[in-house]
Amino acid sequence: MSDPRPRVARVLIDSPLPQLDRLFDYAVPDAFTAEALPGVRVKVPLRSAGRMVEGFIVDVGEPDSSDRPLSEIDAVVSAVPVLTPGLYALARRAADRAAGSASDILRLAIPKRMVRAEKAWLASPPVTTPEVHDAARAWAAASLAPFTGLGEAVSRGDRLALDAPPSTVRLPDGGEAGAWAVVLAAAAVHSLAGGRSAIIIVPDHRDRAQLEAVLAGRVAAEAIVRDDSQQSSPVRYAAFLRMLTPVPCIVIGNRSAVYAPVHEPGLIALWDDGDPLLAEPLSPGVHARDAALLRQELDHTALVFAGHTRTTDVERLVAVGWVREISTARRSSPRVVLSATREGESRGARVPSAAFAAARTALADGPVLVQVARPGYAPVLVCAECRHPARCLHCGGPLHATSQGATPECGWCGRAAPAWTCPNCSSTRLRMASAGSERTADELGRAFPGTRVIIADGAHPMSHVDARPALVVATRGAEPIAAGGYRAVILLDGDRMLLGDDLRIGESCLRWWSNAAALAAPGAPVHLVGVAGPVARALATWTQPAYARAELADRAPLRMPPTVRVAALEGDARTVSTALDALRNAVTELDDAAVLGPVDREGTVRALVRFDYALGAKVTESLRASVVRQALKTRRAKGRPTGPRNTLRVRVDVPDLDL
Known part of the structure; x- marks a missing residue:
């Protein structure tokens, strides 16, 4: 019954x-x-x-x-x-x-x-299975051939770290794209030809556009699904419904595309996993790289981490044997020159004579790329007498200049400061302490009269430039692709970039410089100005994986990420202390040095917990239980003035030990 x-x-x-x-x-x-x-x-x-x-x-x-x-x-x-x-x-x-x-x-x-x-x-009519023609199969095989065994590894579902070729490629329609886009697109076509879907995760729309340009004409447009936050809500929802159909496809999107519910996933590829755009800012803050690793285990797909550099996170996976590195049988690299001021030149010279001469020679043939650290005209102003940083009198924000002789403005509140006075020495004179993209373009325009000067930054976005002679001044990460490649690349402000207060600043600088160097034409000089040391040597010898290995070796004795995982706890003093006590009781393997803090940060207490990967499940389970307990206490105390009001906030896998 x-x-x-x-x-x-x-x-x-x-x-x-x-x-x-x-x-x-x-x-x-x-x-x-x-x-x-x-x-x-x-x-x-x-x-x-x-x-x-x-x-x-x-x-x-x-x-x-x-x-x-x-x-x-x-x-x-x-x-x-x-x-x-x-x-x-x-x-x-x-x-x-x-x-x-x-x-x-x-x-x-x-x-x-x-x-x-x-x-x-x-x-709408049912979606039909996309057909991959013989010409597309042959193109994919030829594009993957320089990487020994790459096609077979994708078919087997291997986990790979791929060193992308540092060059650009001319497309059949006359456009230009990075060689990395050709390799990843070919791997996606190879997977689609085998009846399985592919997901390619990229940091921003410019990377996505390169992949779409490479795939155009190789597979049917209906087989390519875009998934990113720039789409309108109806378009994105329609794309999501397309992924749910039992028909394979190629998904190209940003960090959330790693969750795309495609049919029979066969490949997940991440381009440039060190880009901060692939780190999810919303709770619970799972990086696209970590989500891809979890999905690879669940779906048994191929997983490819590709980039011109290698993050210490991926290098750690290579070191433990979880990811296998793969590279071209014949290695190529840009011609990097470490430029420094020569005898007789001013030590403050921003562009040394060697780099200046290289730019002058290259401008006879085509465009020259000049990478700078910051956008704007003068991003930083200081007192001309005592060099004290110039701050807004209203909010304390930094002052900057929008042009030569312009009234300084606050970078935070936007207020003008026409009558600024230094609080340290009472001087009323300001000095430009740095040069942004606009000021650099102005100075180079005077140094090279009659030459086109193009600015590429957040306020002046540009994806491509033609092959005519031009000085392209771009901020890091905003460099456009030049037809045929840049005839010279000059990397300025490297010493300033390395001064960033960040554990991974060396990795970030190497990534910025390597991505810019990869846009150079074959044999074109790449001048890194005013930088020496391990990062500069890694760029000059094009040995980015070796730099990542050295970084890991340096961090291991200090128990710095990613050699260990780090969780951050924030809340009031009692809440954080209770959570830490519960964690120590639940995970007895944690030693006394595992917890850093707590430190009071303007009424909010913050503590860091360092733990080995093997203890991850225990630690996160305990922290999650503390979050739930505190949430229930806060709910019960609602409306009671004396009850606890603060919640416990937990973030796991923070990239830096920032208390």
Whole structure:
């Protein structure tokens, strides 16, 4: 005899509250039996809040033997299953690893429902399996051939660290793209030809555009799915529905694309994983690299970390044997020159004579790239007498100049400072302490009269320049691609860049400089101005992996990331202390040096916990339990003036020991 009781749906509630990060049981009314399937959006009552909330059905099963009363599902928001079993498993794993909530991960992975886009998609013809023609297969094989065994490794599902060729490539349509884009696009086509999907994660829209340009004409446009935050909500939701179809595709997107629920994933590739744009700022802050590693384990796909440099995070994986490095059989590298001031030149000369001469010679043939540290005209102003930094009298922000002789302005509040007086020596004269992209362009324009000067920065975005002679002054990361490559590259402000207060500043500088050097034409000189030491040698010899290995070796005795994992705890003193005590009791393997702090930061206490990777599950479980306990205390104390009001905030895998 059949059970008369309704079936039970296990629902993950879409809520930022940590205490709700679990599955809740709801009865499925007879009216929703056909629609209430795993993966669909539903509305359910939340007794503790006395309101309706949205959630996802994770599973539907038979009622258990208990007679406990269950609330019923109030409504099925959409009959389209948007939460696949694989996506839920990945979200759960990623959240547990970061001591966060699965719903926070799904909020990044699943776009908001757009009713019109959904109806249009349901009414459209079924998606057909994309055909990869023989010409595209041959192109992919030829593009992967310089990397010995790369095609076979992708087919096997290997984990690889790939050193990208430092050059640009002319495309059939006359455009230009980085050689890295050709390699990753070819790997994606190789995967698609085998009937499996590919996901390529890139930092920004310029990288995405290069991949799309390389793939144009190789595979059908319908097989390429874009997934990034720059899309409108209806377009992004339609793209998400396309991924859910049982037809393979190639997804190109930013950091959240790592969660794309594609059919039969065969390849996940990350370009330039050291770029901060791939670090998720929203809770729980799972880096795209870590999410890709988790997904590779779950889906048994190939995983490729590609870049002109190698982060210490990837190098650690190579060192432990989890990732295998692969490079071209015939290695090529730019011609890097370490430029310094010569005898008789002013030590303050920004462009040494050797670099100046190289630029003059190269301008006869084509464009020259000049990389600078900052945008604007004069990003930093100081007192002309005592060199004290010039600060706004209203908010304390730094003053900067927008042009020669212009009234200084505050970089924070935007107020002008026409009558500035130094609080240190009472002087009223200001001095430009640095030169941004606009001032550098102005100075070089006077040094090279009659030459085109192009500025490329955040305020003047540019993706490509032609092959005509020009001085292209670009901030780090904003360098456009030149047709045929730059005839010379000059890297300025390197000494200033290395002064950044960051554990990974050496890695970042090497990445900025290497990416710029990769835009040079074959044989063109790349001048690194005023920098010496290990970072400069790594660029000059093009041995970025060796630099990453040396960095790891230096950090290991000091227990610095990524040789260990680091979690940051923030809250009031009592909350943080209680969480640390609970952590020490739960994870007895932690030694006395594991905890740094707590340190008071203007009323908020912050502590860091260093722990080995093997202890990750125990540490994150304890920290998550403390977050839930504190959230429940805060809820119970609501409305009581003497009760605890502060919540505990936990961030795992912070990149630096910043107290």
